[in-house]
Amino acid sequence: MSDLLNIQNLEISFQSNNKNLKTVENFSINLNEKESLGIVGESGSGKTLSMLALTRLLPKQASVSSGSIIFQNRNLDELDNKNFYKEISGKKISMIFQEPMTALNPVHTIGKQLLETYLYHNNVSVEKGIERALEILDAVKLPKYKQRMDQYPHQLSGGQRQRVMIALALINNPSLLIADEPTTALDVTVQKEIIQLISDLRETIGMALIFISHDLGVVSQISDNVVVMKNGEIVEKGKTLKVLEKPNHPYTQGLLDCLFKLEDEQKKNQIKDTPIIKVKEISKSYKLPAKIFKKPEIIYAVKKVSFDVNFGETIAIVGESGSGKSTVAKIINGLINKDEGKVEIKGQNIEDIEISDRAKIIQPVFQDPYSTLNPIHTIGYIVSRPLTINENKSESEVKEEVIKILRLVGLSEEYYNRFPNQLSGGQRQRVAIARAIILKPQILICDEPTSALDVTIQSQILDLLNDLKTKLNITIILISHDISVVKYFSDRIIVMYNGEIIEMGNTNNVINIPKDKYTKRLMSSVFSLKKNDIKFT
């Protein structure tokens, strides 16, 4: 095999406030033809930037300050922009991105976008172009691909759009495809199909692949070699299996530990047989805006959902986006009103409980710790608010309590006077949890509490929640789309689809022997990296 791409000592710096910040340093990779390379790292590790430097799509403030890029025995630094765009971009090197919902131009048909990209790089007739466009749409297994040529992106689902994106990237038969988190924005069931598709197409076309991801599990499925990045530098590289089997760098080891830990058994709470929450046939619907001469359409977000949660139990609600799982959580929390049905907490109707009393029983933790904390208040103030509103305590008592809680969630006293923007995502989520538990609630509703966080932080937060669960004997309702988190964390699982519960049961049963067709699909789509999957060579 011959060299396709060789990047030596790439350095990228950011211009900010007249200061030059190096964001990527000493980035060197070597890629053979038809090879697939995974680049793994957390957000901000420079994995995307280094690839944008290769495709000359860097944001304006960033620039390549040194290093060389040799592609197909050609020094790309000697190529000016015009020739690079004409000869390399989209023709030899193509790229697909994370967000398929916005990556296609909404005002042009699928066919037009494909055709234009093809004709731009190839001097052929329109008929030939259409032929090729149909061929590639068929190759990416777009259902009913013949009709799609005249359709617009908004008429396609997320997964279908990502297929079109892939078709667009591959229409010129590139030698290298760069996929930047191509499945992160998609629902789990679609994720696996797209990964499989990229993998298959790589074989048939015979191109090389660089797969950027934060998910070691996904990368291990698709790449021969792997590069692990942290803080703008490569900390480890090698054959994927070898790296997984024997990581040299502590950071890689940490990443792997986080993945494996989710397989271990965790401490269980004492679960009583009496329910703390009773949900009976709750429904919530929304009216679409009325059109002339048409009855307003009604969409059910939640339809006749019933379940009980016992004292001390951790119950997980899983499902795709739009399945109604968050709506259920908000109804139980009293954040939105239901149309029908009944929610009882400790035998009392939720509407009959005073808001201040409800706050002492039930508290939420949300997904995005970057927007849930008010940026103009100190951490101490944010955490103390529930206390000062709901309980009559002196200032020193409140401060003492807050510091105690901060310690409990793993933050030292120093954080008391800091502001949210001085904290990392993980620390912010700890603050959000501290605020939620300061009133010692019996129920915690966690809506995707870790999905906005990097993997290593994710496992720390899960550890914390687990710890608190047993220490304070809290009942937890966990909303998540991440099966591995759910498996690690919950006693029972509720699977929701289109606003209805389609399966409910003991965690192990649902995961190992799912009954419903959709649940089966959901469970099989998880890329779990199991210890015994790694073969020792």
Added chain:
Amino acid sequence: MLRFIAGRLIVVLSVGLTLSIVTFFLLNYVIDPAQAIAGEDALFEEIEQIREQYGFDRSITVRYFEWFSGIFKGDLGISYYWNKPVISLLIDRAPETITLALMSVSVTILISIPLGILAALNPNSLIDRIALGIAVTAQAVPNFWLGLIMILIFALAIPIFPVSGDKTFFHFVLPSIVLGASSVPAVMRLMRTGLLDVINADFIRTARSSGFYGWRLVFNHALRNALLPVVSVLAVQLGNKFGGSVITESVFAINGLGRLALESILGADIPTVQILVFVFAIIFLFFNLLADILNAYLDPRLRL
């Protein structure tokens, strides 16, 4: 698409109907038409005689239906002031106003679209600042003042264009610039922010990763998306030009609908005024409808 247009058309027609009722009742109920014709110093008997003669003694509803059904027969009433059928007044005066409106919108487009595009492609550059300067100035300067200054400079000091009148194409140049300038700020800024948004959109990154660059990237991939809001505003501005013609036509002595409106108001000529108000409103509605259809054509997501 047809259903979309039919839906919008129904809305436009009902708004038009409401407008006709409001204009008619405002002008015939608030003002006594007989008194208006007779003049301020007229005797009571004279007014009563006129009332009977013109049929103002009948109920206002009957007169409304008579007037409204007349519109469809091409009978818009007789002007008391000019002593002519209103329809022939309209036909006489309309070409001047249409020319002025179209020319001034062309001025707006020619200045604001290229300037907006250049400003968006080079944010915070010299050209961006110049464009901003033009926008702020154009917004701050009143129409009639700009008109007078233009006459002073380009007709009197440097006599390139005629001072006033509507005989030739050259007569329309200065008024069009004056009327067109007032829309430049809104349209240019919208073009700039619209294109700036689009340039940073994900699908432009996709196009760039496919190898498109330079003007081809801007025209084939970005402009259509950025033009969406601009088209709506331009259509509204075109409607505005007809209303705006009242002042500009008076300053430049152009015998168009705007000047007719002013003269009719001063002459208390109710039949002409009520038709003009109605016509201006219908023109406004029509351009809004046109904007909706154009937008739906440009943006497939709107074709519901």
